[in-house]
Every structure is written in C-alpha cells, then in structure tokens.
Amino acid sequence: MEEILGGEVAWQALAGDGSDKLFFRVRGRDRSLVAVDGSRLEPERQAENLALFKIGRHLAGRGLPVPAIEAARPEKGFFLLEDLGDLLLAQRAPRLGRGARSDLYRAVLKTLLEMQLQGRVGFDPAWCSQTRRYDQEMVLKYESGYFIRSFVGDYCKVSSLPAGLEAELKGLAARAAQAGPVLFLHRDFQSRNILLQGERIRVIDFQAGRLGPPGYDLASLLIDPYVGLEEEERRELFDHYLGLALAQGAVEEEKFRRDYPCLVLHRRFQILGAFAFLSRRKGRPGFEGYLPAVLSSLKSSLDLPPFEDCQSLKSLVAGLRPEDK
Numbered sequence: 001m002e003e004i005l006g007g008e009v010a011w012q013a014l015a016g017d018g019s020d021k022l023f024f025r026v027r028g029r030d031r032s033l034v035a036v037d038g039s040r041l042e043p044e045r046q047a048e049n050l051a052l053f054k055i056g057r058h059l060a061g062r063g064l065p066v067p068a069i070e071a072a073r074p075e076k077g078f079f080l081l082e083d084l085g086d087l088l089l090a091q092r093a094p095r096l097g098r099g100a101r102s103d104l105y106r107a108v109l110k111t112l113l114e115m116q117l118q119g120r121v122g123f124d125p126a127w128c129s130q131t132r133r134y135d136q137e138m139v140l141k142y143e144s145g146y147f148i149r150s151f152v153g154d155y156c157k158v159s160s161l162p163a164g165l166e167a168e169l170k171g172l173a174a175r176a177a178q179a180g181p182v183l184f185l186h187r188d189f190q191s192r193n194i195l196l197q198g199e200r201i202r203v204i205d206f207q208a209g210r211l212g213p214p215g216y217d218l219a220s221l222l223i224d225p226y227v228g229l230e231e232e233e234r235r236e237l238f239d240h241y242l243g244l245a246l247a248q249g250a251v252e253e254e255k256f257r258r259d260y261p262c263l264v265l266h267r268r269f270q271i272l273g274a275f276a277f278l279s280r281r282k283g284r285p286g287f288e289g290y291l292p293a294v295l296s297s298l299k300s301s302l303d304l305p306p307f308e309d310c311q312s313l314k315s316l317v318a319g320l321r322p323e324d325k
Contacts, residue, residue, distance in 0.1 A: 011035075017192055018278050018287065019205075020045075025083060033070055034084075038077030049077040051129035052207035058127070059209075062118040065111060065202045084202045090191035090226040102236065105229075108194060108221065109241045111201045112186075116214045117250060119184025125211060134185055134212025139173035143266040146273030151291075155276035156320050164312035172310070176213075176266050179259035181251060185212030190224040214245065215256060219264045223297065225271065225290040261306045268298045291322040 014023040014034070022037040038049045053074035059066045067082040089108065093101050125132035130142065148169075152158045186193075186206050193205040218241055222234045229237070238260075245251040271294050275287040295317075301307070302314050 032083045034081045036079040047129040054127040084195045087196045089194040116183040128210045136173045136177040143270045144169045147269035151272040151276040162312040179213035183214045189217040189220045215260045215263045219267045
C-alpha cells in the first residue's frame, strides 16, 4: 500500500449505502485511492468480486468512465480503485434548477448510451455473477420474485396470493426478457452510482452487469427515487435518450417504446424488493422512507394499457400498504 501511494497512508471509512462491502479512502503523500473489502459477502455472493474485477477491467479497456483498478486480489475480495471523489448525482441534481438539471441528465444519458454500446463489444457472459444475461429466469428471481418475497411477504406480511398471479408474473417476465436490443446492461444505473468529477461523469457499482435491454438502465435512472424527477422531466429525458439511440442505430423506435413500460414495472419491483430487504433484514431504515412513493408509482404503472390483463397483480398491489408490516 505504501509503495502504491507514496509513503505512510491514512485510512478513512466511507459509507457503503446498501452494500455489504467495506469501503475506505486511503490517502498517501501523492494521492488517494478507495479500498474495497468484499470478503464479508455471503458465500453465494462471492462471485460478485470476480465480476467486479473482470467487468471493471473490460469497461475500462473500452475507454468507459469507470474507476481504474490499481490493484486487486479478487479471489479474496480486495481492491484498490481510483478515487472518484464524493459528489453523487443524487446530491447534485436536487439542488439544480430545472434547466441545469436537464443539461446534467442529458450528459449522463450520453454516457449511458456509450457504456451500453461500447460495453457490449467483447463482453463475455461468463464474467457475470448471477445470470449470463437479462432473461426470464433472472427477472422472476431477482425482480418480480424479489418483490413478492421481500416486500409483499416479509415486509407487508401478505401470506395469501391471488390465484393467477404466478402465471401473470411469468408472462410479464417473458415480455421483459424479450425487450431489446441486447446491449451492455449496468442494472443499477441510478444517481447514487453516478459520480461527478469536475466536468466528467463517472460510473460505479457495475458488478451486476450483463447483457440485456437498454431500456432497463434508462428506467433505473429516470424513476430513481433518490432524485424524484417530475413526470414531465422523465418524458423529456426519455425522448432525448431515444433520439440519441436512434441516431446511433441502436434501437428500433416502435419496439423500444412498446417494451419500456414493462421494464419500468420490473425496475419498480426490484426497488421495492431491495428496499424492503435492506430495511427489514439489514437494519438500514434509511431506505424505508422511499417505499410509499415507489409503491404508489407501481400502482400507477399497472393502470397503463400494457397491463390490462394483469388483474391478479393489480388486485394484490391495490391492497398493499407499507404500514401493514
């Protein structure tokens, strides 16, 4: 460590948000780095460490704005990463006026599309820590299934599910998995994973990356509960991203618009499942306050025409209350 940083070092613990990893800023005479300790992850999640190393090395090699890996022992879960500073999009965006926030988000969307397109080139699905791509199995386990287990069952204490729900969720998962095209998918592209380093936009927490539909990352950013963009802002930014993607020949407009609501729905499933799990099982109450607004948004999503046939799901969601816990 001293050799890398130039002399004696000082350690500062950093907040890890929803992660089980430990993070430290390590300062030396010449510069600082961020040390990551993933050794405490549960055995079934240890593959995330190798994914961080391999996907991070790949993205950096494609010239994408991820932190450089200065040193690593991925088999032990230890990393020294480039220090990107502390200014998160989640902190900056709410303090900006509408026009300045729009300009900033447009720059973030340009970075997102570049990551999706360049990250796909040479990407090896064997690097992934869960499933090799965004497929029906993954959607059922980590999105709608996560919602049912953690939010509906564990948090809201609902034990009896409507008849027909399982078939509806399988159908929705199949629709989400068939969304396209297939590009690099970060899968948690939200404002606490985007840092602002001067004029540069930098991206972290990509170890859940895989191949999948670009609309999912777009949804993750635009419905992000930490910033809470207004509906009009979300529509404008959606159109801006779509224009960028069409100019690159990356998407087909009609299909992209048709697929997007289903991806938004599954992202909301994922948020509710994750925030309920972090609140109830990990003792992190800071996530709990977001649950009512996200649940309300989920109910609104289900009122859209693509979900007219999801009567069992609508019945379940209509009766959910976070205070039922």
